[in-house]
Amino acid sequence: MVQQEPFKPRGAIAFFLLMLLFYGIAWFSVYVEVLRRG
Amino acid sequence: MERTERIMLWIGGVVMAVFFAAVVVLAAGFGVDVPGCITEVKPFERDTLFQRADGRYELHVVARMWAYQMPPVELPVGSEVDIYLSSGDVLHGFHIDRTNVNLMAIPGTVAYARVRFREAGDYPIICHEYCGIGHQQMVGVIRVVQ
Numbered sequence: 001m002v003q004q005e006p007f008k009p010r011g012a013i014a015f016f017l018l019m020l021l022f023y024g025i026a027w028f029s030v031y032v033e034v035l036r037r038g
Numbered sequence: 039m040e041r042t043e044r045i046m047l048w049i050g051g052v053v054m055a056v057f058f059a060a061v062v063v064l065a066a067g068f069g070v071d072v073p074g075c076i077t078e079v080k081p082f083e084r085d086t087l088f089q090r091a092d093g094r095y096e097l098h099v100v101a102r103m104w105a106y107q108m109p110p111v112e113l114p115v116g117s118e119v120d121i122y123l124s125s126g127d128v129l130h131g132f133h134i135d136r137t138n139v140n141l142m143a144i145p146g147t148v149a150y151a152r153v154r155f156r157e158a159g160d161y162p163i164i165c166h167e168y169c170g171i172g173h174q175q176m177v178g179v180i181r182v183v184q
Contacts, residue, residue: 008042016046020053031060034070037138038156 073141074150081124081148085109095119101130101143104172106163112181115158119180123149131167134180142167155182 039047064070085108088096097119100107107126113119123132125143132141134153141149155161165176 013042013046017049020049024053027057028060031064034064034138035068037136038068038070038154 076148076150079148087111093117098122100124100126102126103170104176106178108178112183113155115182115184118154121151128169129167130169131165133164133166135162158182158184
């Protein structure tokens with residue numbers, strides 16, 4: 001019988017983290033612009 | 039719940055908390071605020087510029103098709119201006135370039151924003167709400183000098 005390693009959704013985790021990173025960059029770029037215009 | 043799900047949930051929660059804290063810092067620490075809409079006062083029909091104190095001004099602007107009725111504004115660098123905006127006819131926009139001022143001139147109400155001009159130069163004002171055939175001509179300027 002073949003032993004399977006426990007499933008870990010690596011693709012979904014990577015997608016999620018990249019999505020948060022993208023949101024962070026988009027959000028903070030607007031944030032910095034608002035601060036700059038003061 | 040899986041361990042990985044819990045970790046992802048925590049990461050998402052922390053990111054949202056950071057976003058929220060950043061907004062609080064912006065409002066409380068740097069005085070950045072959303073524009074106000076004053077509905078309990080009678081809208082003014084005359085444009086005026088008052089000096090309230092040293093470096094503090096109050097500007098009343100009436101937006102009409104298709105110009106801003108406002109006095110010539112020339113201010114020293116560092117001036118803080120309370121802007122009150124009303125409309126004499128239809129809906130207009132009021133955006134001062136290079137600042138956070140972005141108001142709507144709504145007939146029957148007064149919009150309010152406070153702005154500090156930190157750099158010298160001309161700050162163009164544009165109407166960013168389509169208000170009729172002459173909309174594209176609806177511009178103004180605030181001049182900030184040393």
